[in-house]
Amino acid sequence: MDMEFYCVGSDGGNPYVPLMVSSNDIDLDNCPECGRTRYNKQNRDLSLVIEGRGKLPDYLPCVRSLSVVSQRVIDVWQKYDITGYTAFPINKLLDKHRNEVHQDSQYYNVTITGRMELDFERMGVAIEYQCSTCGTIEYNRKPWEFGSAFIKEGSHDGTDLFAAKHFEMAPICTRKMLEIVYNEKLTNFQFKHFETKFIYINSPPPIDLKAFFKKTK
Numbered sequence: 730m731d732m733e734f735y736c737v738g739s740d741g742g743n744p745y746v747p748l749m750v751s752s753n754d755i756d757l758d759n760c761p762e763c764g765r766t767r768y769n770k771q772n773r774d775l776s777l778v779i780e781g782r783g784k785l786p787d788y789l790p791c792v793r794s795l796s797v798v799s800q801r802v803i804d805v806w807q808k809y810d811i812t813g814y815t816a817f818p819i820n821k822l823l824d825k826h827r828n829e830v831h832q833d834s835q836y837y838n839v840t841i842t843g844r845m846e847l848d849f850e851r852m853g854v855a856i857e858y859q860c861s862t863c864g865t866i867e868y869n870r871k872p873w874e875f876g877s878a879f880i881k882e883g884s885h886d887g888t889d890l891f892a893a894k895h896f897e898m899a900p901i902c903t904r905k906m907l908e909i910v911y912n913e914k915l916t917n918f919q920f921k922h923f924e925t926k927f928i929y930i931n932s933p934p935p936i937d938l939k940a941f942f943k944k945t946k
């Protein structure tokens with residue numbers, strides 16, 4: 730039986746994070762080889778500016794698609810032995826006037842460590858250039874022109890949370906994650922079928938978890 734995989738995202742909305750602040754470099758400027766600016770993945774000193782009022786959701790929508798989740802999410806993932814990620818605590822949550830937001834919950838930046846590879850051959854995607862210094866890649870097509878996504882057979886390392894090689898910021902998960910989010914009522918998570926990972930225009934609506942579990946259980 731084929732494993733079913735899903736893309737994980739936040740449902741968007743308010744409050745959200747339009748900006749991050751740090752005492753370190755948030756971006757590393759001007760790669761000496763290709764000149765590109767890229768996100769500093771080693772930075773562990775991160776505070777987030779919050780826009781909007783109200784209770785923060787468990788999955789906090791964040792600029793640049795950073796995965797930011799509440800203490801409750803981390804606790805639940807530990808309880809169910811979710812594998813394939815590391816997390817470091819966000820320093821502070823600031824409102825847009827830079828006063829500290831008082832929250833009961835600690836928030837975390839999640840780094841996806843689980844891996845799989847896309848079946849580029851089946852997808853008709855080719856790497857045309859890869860920077861040997863920063864790893865930036867150019868493809869023969871833009872990602873929004875990739876069409877349906879396929880997994881290279883045998884490339885998934887068995888983790889619950891994982892990302893495709895070259896697309897390390899975008900979490901993918903197994904069905905177990907959908908069950909946990911639904912059963913534990915974690916807020917603001919959104920899932921879509923893995924095949925539609927690169928379908929942005931006229932994409933099918935996100936999975937309705939209530940209907941999903943009623944139908945298949």
Ligand SMILES: [Zn+2]
Binds near residue numbers: 760762861863864
């Ligand atoms: Zn480079």
